[in-house]
Amino acid sequence: MTDRTAASIADRAAAATPAGLTRRVRGLSDRAIAWLFIAPTIVLLLAINIFPLIWTVYLSFTNYRANRPGRVIDWVGTRNYERLLGSEDVWEYMQATAHFVSWTMIIQVILGLGLALLINKNFKGAGFWTTIILIPMMLSPAVVGTFWTYLYQPQTGIFSYIINAFVEVGPIDMIGSPGLAPWSIIIVDTWMWTPYIMLLSLAGLRSIPDYLYEAAEIDRANTWQKFWHITLPRVMPFLMLAVLFRGIENFKMFDMVVELTSGGPGSITELASINLKREAFEKWRTGYASAFAVILFVTVFGLGNIYVKALNRVKQ
Amino acid sequence: MSARATTAHSVVEIKAAGKWFAGILVAAYALVAVIPLAWILMTGFKSPPDSISYPPKVVFEPSLEGYVNVFTNRSRQTPEYLESLGPPKAWYDKISRKRNMVITGPSRFAGRYMNSVVIGFGSTFLAVFLGTLAAYGFSRFKVPLKDDLLFFILSTRMMPPIAVAIPIFLMYRTLGLSDTILGMILLYTAVNVSLAVWLLKGFIDEIPREYEEAAVVDGYTRLQAFIKVILPQMRAGIAATAIFCLIFAWNEYAFALLLTSGNAQTAPPFIPIIIGEGGLDWPAVAAGTTLFLVPIVFFTVLLRNQLLRGITFGAVRK
Numbered sequence: 245m246t247d248r249t250a251a252s253i254a255d256r257a258a259a260a261t262p263a264g265l266t267r268r269v270r271g272l273s274d275r276a277i278a279w280l281f282i283a284p285t286i287v288l289l290l291a292i293n294i295f296p297l298i299w300t301v302y303l304s305f306t307n308y309r310a311n312r313p314g315r316v317i318d319w320v321g322t323r324n325y326e327r328l329l330g331s332e333d334v335w336e337y338m339q340a341t342a343h344f345v346s347w348t349m350i351i352q353v354i355l356g357l358g359l360a361l362l363i364n365k366n367f368k369g370a371g372f373w374t375t376i377i378l379i380p381m382m383l384s385p386a387v388v389g390t391f392w393t394y395l396y397q398p399q400t401g402i403f404s405y406i407i408n409a410f411v412e413v414g415p416i417d418m419i420g421s422p423g424l425a426p427w428s429i430i431i432v433d434t435w436m437w438t439p440y441i442m443l444l445s446l447a448g449l450r451s452i453p454d455y456l457y458e459a460a461e462i463d464r465a466n467t468w469q470k471f472w473h474i475t476l477p478r479v480m481p482f483l484m485l486a487v488l489f490r491g492i493e494n495f496k497m498f499d500m501v502v503e504l505t506s507g508g509p510g511s512i513t514e515l516a517s518i519n520l521k522r523e524a525f526e527k528w529r530t531g532y533a534s535a536f537a538v539i540l541f542v543t544v545f546g547l548g549n550i551y552v553k554a555l556n557r558v559k560q
Numbered sequence: 561m562s563a564r565a566t567t568a569h570s571v572v573e574i575k576a577a578g579k580w581f582a583g584i585l586v587a588a589y590a591l592v593a594v595i596p597l598a599w600i601l602m603t604g605f606k607s608p609p610d611s612i613s614y615p616p617k618v619v620f621e622p623s624l625e626g627y628v629n630v631f632t633n634r635s636r637q638t639p640e641y642l643e644s645l646g647p648p649k650a651w652y653d654k655i656s657r658k659r660n661m662v663i664t665g666p667s668r669f670a671g672r673y674m675n676s677v678v679i680g681f682g683s684t685f686l687a688v689f690l691g692t693l694a695a696y697g698f699s700r701f702k703v704p705l706k707d708d709l710l711f712f713i714l715s716t717r718m719m720p721p722i723a724v725a726i727p728i729f730l731m732y733r734t735l736g737l738s739d740t741i742l743g744m745i746l747l748y749t750a751v752n753v754s755l756a757v758w759l760l761k762g763f764i765d766e767i768p769r770e771y772e773e774a775a776v777v778d779g780y781t782r783l784q785a786f787i788k789v790i791l792p793q794m795r796a797g798i799a800a801t802a803i804f805c806l807i808f809a810w811n812e813y814a815f816a817l818l819l820t821s822g823n824a825q826t827a828p829p830f831i832p833i834i835i836g837e838g839g840l841d842w843p844a845v846a847a848g849t850t851l852f853l854v855p856i857v858f859f860t861v862l863l864r865n866q867l868l869r870g871i872t873f874g875a876v877r878k
Contacts, residue, residue, distance in 0.1 A: 376594055
């Protein structure tokens with residue numbers, strides 16, 4: 245299918261520039277170049293993103309199982325969706341996801357904005373320390389999850405040791421205890437992604453012209469008033485952008501948490517994506533998992549729409 | 561704050577004190593944030609008993625055992641058998657003999673690492689190549705439904721990988737692309753091309769149109785103007801975009817976990833399963849992790865002024 249599209253576009257491009265027609269346009273016409281340049285990307289995305297997506301939607305209405313390729317596929321209508329929406333377990337996974345997303349966002353906004361306000365004071369060495377702070381954000385989440393299991397070791401881990409140096413509470417089993425496990429993933433995510441919120445907040449702070457503060461100074465505004473009436477409204481679009489993007493990413497969170505807790509203990513940190521992987525690639529309930537995937541995708545797509553609107557607002 | 565209480569200080573001094581205080585707080589955060597990384601770096605040079613000692617050892621006798629273990633497979637032998645082998649031939653033999661082990665061959669780590677390199681560079685090259693063309697098309701020409709197409713391109717990046725993985729798994733199984741390097745390159749190219757288009761479009765938008773127009777007046781065709789005038793101007797932007805794509809491909813885990821196993825597996829799904837005898841061999845895991853993360857830290861420092869642009873798809877430029 246994709247080959248034919250590519251070929252027909254090439255044909256059209258060729259047709260648009262007959263050999264003799266070099267008087268008016270030399271070489272390819274603008275329109276032909278535009279399509280020739282854009283088409284490969286679109287074709288690739290159609291083949292590897294959109295086609296699979298449509299397939300997922302189709303599978304979500306069947307009882308297909310990928311580990312039994314030969315079996316006849318039965319159309320089951322909306323049964324998968326009914327099961328999903330009626331399932332208490334799914335509701336729990338969604339709650340675990342919501343808990344993770346909301347707490348990571350709240351903590352990271354406070355820390356990230358706080359750091360940005362401090363860095364914006366332009367002390368000596370600000371650039372150096374900022375670069376150091378940014379490093380965790382660029383690392384592989386799965387590998388980060390793996391090595392935090394080592395840091396979180398209750399008896400021998402450095403995390404428990406450092407906490408105990410301040411308050412003596414004995415060995416802390418971050419990953420193994422049901423009360424702490426949700427916080428173990430929130431802490432690692434905060435460590436990794438606070439820099440993201442910080443970086444965007446900093447961009448917002450640097451976009452505020454000095455004269456606004458000077459005018460406020462003349463009006464005898466105090467520090468709090470300046471923050472509330474000038475800084476916050478100006479940083480808000482950037483903060484919104486950061487929260488939306490990270491919110492979407494954390495809603496889909498998979499790699500770091502799989503390696504850190506793999507959903508446990510029990511299913512306390514079983515986020516939506518982790519359960520989806522279990523259904524699709526361990527239990528091989530492909531149809532059911534596809535329905536779950538569609539629900540997640542629709543949610544992300546809705547959020548993505550808002551994200552692009554926010555993006556355009558910040559751009560202006 | 562304390563400066564304000566004593567009226568003798570001037571406003572300037574208060575500001576200086578505030579700066580100093582801010583510097584201390586930020587440095588403190590940075591130092592705390594760096595502990596996990598420093599700890600992993602150190603663990604890579606510990607011996608296995610040191611890595612699980614209580615209290616955790618900050619001062620220890622450095623050992624290359626972790627690095628030897630991550631690159632080799634070993635088997636435990638009786639002292640009598642070790643005796644019969646004669647003296648160890650190389651320094652790494654010596655290290656494993658100390659634990660009554662014999663090196664039986666290289667581990668899969670080097671191969672997994674190379675897969676990461678090949679798939680990373682292959683997909684980056686393709687994504688940047690396609691992205692440059694598409695970005696130029698979107699930046700310079702009237703394209704019908706331009707905004708919708710750009711949104712479509714971005715939205716593909718937002719999809720949850722696991723949701724797309726189900727049909728891609730089926731599709732690759734049918735096409736014979738599962739667990740192949742080519743399959744992974746194509747997949748990562750598709751994920752990265754959206755970022756590449758958005759970032760590169762931002763960079764091209766910044767190049768004045770007059771450059772090309774002047775070139776066309778000089779007798780260049782559109783295509784020649786693009787190749788000889790625009791491309792050289794984009795060099796920095798292309799480099800930054802390429803690094804972002806490379807980092808994504810390097811770090812990717814979900815697709816690699818689900819679509820590869822014996823042949824095309826990359827390092828991220830492999831590092832967690834570096835198992836030693838009786839549980840995880842932490843120094844080996846730490847050694848593998850260090851080798852895997854060092855290039856990223858290097859690129860992050862290199863890219864620090866472009867990061868903002870990269871993480872917002874080119875929308876925020878400072």
